[in-house]
Amino acid sequence: MSLNRRQLIVNADDFGISQRTNAGIVQCRRQGILTSASLLVRADAAIEAVKLWRADAGKCPEFSLGLHLDLGEWELKNGNWEPIYLRADLNDMQSVKREIDHQLNLFQQLSGANPTHVDSHQHVHQKPGIQQLVRELANQLGMPLRDADNRVRFCGDFFGTNERLEPMTENIRPDNLKAILKALLPGITELSCHPGLDSELQSDYCTERLIEVQTLCDPEIQRLILQSGIELISYCDLRTATVEQ
Secondary structure, eight states: OOTTOEEEEEEEEEETSOHHHHHHHHHHHHHSSOOEEEEOTTSTTHHHHHHHHHHHTTSSSOOEEEEEEOSEEEEEETTEEEEEEESSOTTOHHHHHHHHHHHHHHHHHHHSSOOSOEEEGGGGGGSTTHHHHHHHHHHHHTOOBTTOOTTEEEEOOOOSBOTTOOBOGGGGSHHHHHHHHHTOOSEEEEEEEOOOOOTTOSSSSSHHHHHHHHHHTOHHHHHHHHHHTOEEOOGGGGTTSOOOO
């Protein structure tokens, strides 16, 4: 293997959140550069998402399906982050563990398989205490945990708002994605994204999803990947390896 080999996993979060979001993710899979998705098992369109995943799972690169742990969602109000909903008491690690186990069981029931990777809604798995529980899950199943596995470099630069939820749509336009691709370092990188076609999605990140679909399906992006020698892979390529701390 060449030491300069550059491999890219393009992973869509929020698979299952709505039917039209699912449609956007599948479009990016079939017409664009998407290779992987993370499933919200408790979302309304999760069952449909799994059916769509099965339809594409055997194609090359294989469509990997991970667990997008959903412990809650927060919105910015008057400068403060306030919960819209909570799936568990985040100050009670037993409550958190029960919810993590419940969502893993749901994933297994829906898909008939273990997740190929794990991450979380609004990156809640990075919080102290919760992070250790999710690491234990990743180690138990031998799967990569986002931004915590030394085999995969995480890139979150393809996102259409800043930390204050102010629009930064230039981040999800083709020019910025081209810059990200040109700057890829040797090794494996995960590029996270949030494509979707649901213009009525109740989310602070809604119209940006439509722009992401256009960018991820842009033929110029696909040509650049081919010309640059970047290899599109999925988390399926890592599922038999051991997780390293």
